[in-house]
Amino acid sequence: MEKLGLEPDEKQISRFLAYVKLLQKWNKSFNLTTVDTTTGIISQHLLDSLAITKYINVASVVDVGSGAGLPGIPLAIMLPGLSVTLLDSNGKKTRFQNQVVMELGLDNSEVIQSRVELYRPDVVPGMITTRAFAPLQRMVKSCEHLLHQGIPLLAMKSAGVDRELEEWSRTDWDIRVEELGVPGISAKRYAVLINEKR
Numbered sequence: 001m002e003k004l005g006l007e008p009d010e011k012q013i014s015r016f017l018a019y020v021k022l023l024q025k026w027n028k029s030f031n032l033t034t035v036d037t038t039t040g041i042i043s044q045h046l047l048d049s050l051a052i053t054k055y056i057n058v059a060s061v062v063d064v065g066s067g068a069g070l071p072g073i074p075l076a077i078m079l080p081g082l083s084v085t086l087l088d089s090n091g092k093k094t095r096f097q098n099q100v101v102m103e104l105g106l107d108n109s110e111v112i113q114s115r116v117e118l119y120r121p122d123v124v125p126g127m128i129t130t131r132a133f134a135p136l137q138r139m140v141k142s143c144e145h146l147l148h149q150g151i152p153l154l155a156m157k158s159a160g161v162d163r164e165l166e167e168w169s170r171t172d173w174d175i176r177v178e179e180l181g182v183p184g185i186s187a188k189r190y191a192v193l194i195n196e197k198r
Contacts, residue, residue, distance in 0.1 A: 004050055006078060013106045015077045016046060022103065023068055024097045030139050033150040034070040038118045043184030046158070048133065051180040052191050055154055058126025063086055064116045064143060065133035069097045071156065072129065076109045083108055085125065116142050124149050124178045131156040136164045140173065140194060147173075153194040156180075161190050 001008055008016065020041050029037050031184040035044050051072030053103055056075060060083035063072030084111060086097045094113040101109045112119070126141055127153055136155060145152060157164070161177065168175070173194050180189040 001046070001160075003181075004047065004052060004053065006050060007027050008078060012077055015106075016074070018104055019073055019077070019100060020046065022096075022100055026099070030096060032093065038182070045070055045181070047184060048180075048189060050078055051182045051189065052129070052154060052156060053078055054190060055193070056082060056127065059083060059129045060123070060125045061085070061129050062121065062125040062146075063093045063120070064128055064130045064139075066097060067093050067132070069100055069153050071130050072109070073097070073100055073104075073106070075129070076106050077104070080108055083112070083125075085115060085121070086111045087114060087145065089113060089118060095176060117145075119146075125151060127151060128153040129156070130154075135163070136192065136194075137168060137170075140170075147194070147196050149194065153192075155192040155194065156190050157190045159188040161192060182187075 020038060023032060023041060024036055027033055030101060033040055056079060061156045062085040062088050066086040066088045068070050072084045072086045075082060092114060094111050097111045101111060105140050129148055130139060133139055140154060147153060174197055178191045180191055182189050
């Protein structure tokens, strides 16, 4: 975390470790992730999610297709002043998220079971985050009703993002791609920031 420029306190470290343990426990029955070792979860899920912290300069995010709560739960732990909505259509995954929110006392987090296409928040969030949710074009189409309200999208992507960008056919979006450095991971990771052109 120091390599990411982050300085969690003891309470945050305890919450991170509790989250890892809960993920391992629930994974045995719910198949939340193919990575189940402690070091694997820390590097490939926890640190990977926290690598986008520097881009979170808003008061609230909605984490679309949150799955096991990634990146939403690590962000909620690291940034207690951030309001985080964990959005997923899968009941098993939202049950896990609710358990984490309850056990870790994450008062800044809310779990909603819904498809993003049907999601109509009462308060417009500051940013949309996604990780391993869908190809870029499909992701933008699913979130379009939110993006049209001026909400930026931060999509976490791996090396295959080059191919997705080559297939991108629309010109009504501003797209910026930045490489993420994730400690313990040699594979390429990227933050893709998408805004509707004004």
